[in-house]
């Protein structure tokens with residue numbers, strides 16, 4: 501089969517099939533459920549309507565987006581024979597390799613869709629914030645592809661200390677501004693109060709949102725948490741489903757690392773629909789960092805999706821929007837909340853979560869690198885560590901389970917983190 505034929509024609513909207521639908525997002529001022537109009541003051545209209553769509557099970561992938569997907573999709577589904585052998589496990593371990601995308605992670609799957617819809621709607625500029633820079637890089641490239649301008653506010657300390665992703669965004673032609681900056685009112689206020697402010701995601705979000713609100717033809721974008729982002733990521737699981745069919749196996753366990761839930765939902769949801777229908781009984785495990793354990797230790801309540809309090813109030817597992825996780829290397833997992841769909845699914849017992857310490861995740865990542873030849877992103881190491889735990893259980897019980905996980909990205913720009921692990925500086 502041609503790999504291009506394997507690229508789905510439609511994304512899977514799990515909201516249509518959920519036995520209990522997520523509770524509504526609320527407008528923080530009126531406490532009324534948000535409408536597409538409310539959302540589209542910030543996000544483009546099509547994404548706003550996808551966000552609230554609880555009825556259409558399948559949503560067409562526009563041809564232009566599918567053509568761009570074809571540059572790197574379908575991504576490989578790989579049996580990790582080397583890892584299986586090293587572990588001495590009877591389990592069959594497969595991974596879906598999203599690290600082969602041009603920017604090195606799954607984030608491009610949604611960036612391309614969001615930039616395309618913006619272009620269609622006459623939007624000329626997009627903004628976002630970025631910490632470590634993975635989302636900023638994906639959006640910068642996607643904006644260039646569809647001929648729109650990207651302005652990215654990068655947390656000042658990362659801008660200065662992690663220059664490579666900044667350079668990547670700049671190579672793609674994005675305007676990258678260290679936040680807080682003098683270019684917005686929010687930034688000026690912060691700098692007036694604290695001239696040496698090093699920036700945080702909160703300051704960067706405030707600036708990106710302000711720019712989007714103040715600039716005609718400009719929209720704000722997010723790379724995780726929101727339902728429309730996870731919808732776009734279902735290409736991962738839909739492809740994996742067809743690829744698993746070719747192997748003659750079906751996963752007993754599906755695992756993804758968990759920041760705001762987009763790569764986890766992307767690989768898990770297409771398989772989960774067969775659990776809803778009663779045909780299958782797959783286990784789904786989200787792997788989160790112990791330093792930011794919203795799924796295993798957060799509360800289910802209404803909270804803001806962002807640190808600055810600009811998004812609607814979302815019903816989700818959260819550690820509180822002002823929670824400050826420690827500065828772990830898996831920057832993409834340092835997020836306080838879990839997104840409304842995953843939160844409802846966890847509450848209703850359709851999935852599980854585990855939290856893992858950095859030492860265990862880097863150890864797992866190094867074993868994966870040695871046995872499979874790919875340096876995983878520090879985020880993806882969490883999924884690998886959870887896989888290893890399950891594979892070791894299989895070794896004890898002798899069960900030949902099939903485990904599938906999402907390798908959300910490679911870690912070639914994160915070698916400083918590996919250096920520190922090898923030097924024994926990560927505890």
Ligand SMILES: *Cc1c(COP(=O)(O)O)cnc(C)c1O
Pocket residue numbers: 605606607634635723724725757758759760761762763764832833877879880908909910
């Ligand atoms: C951003 C990122 C994540 C976390 O985001 P999710 O929305 O939870 O998938 C995980 N892995 C990589 C490589 C990332 O860049």
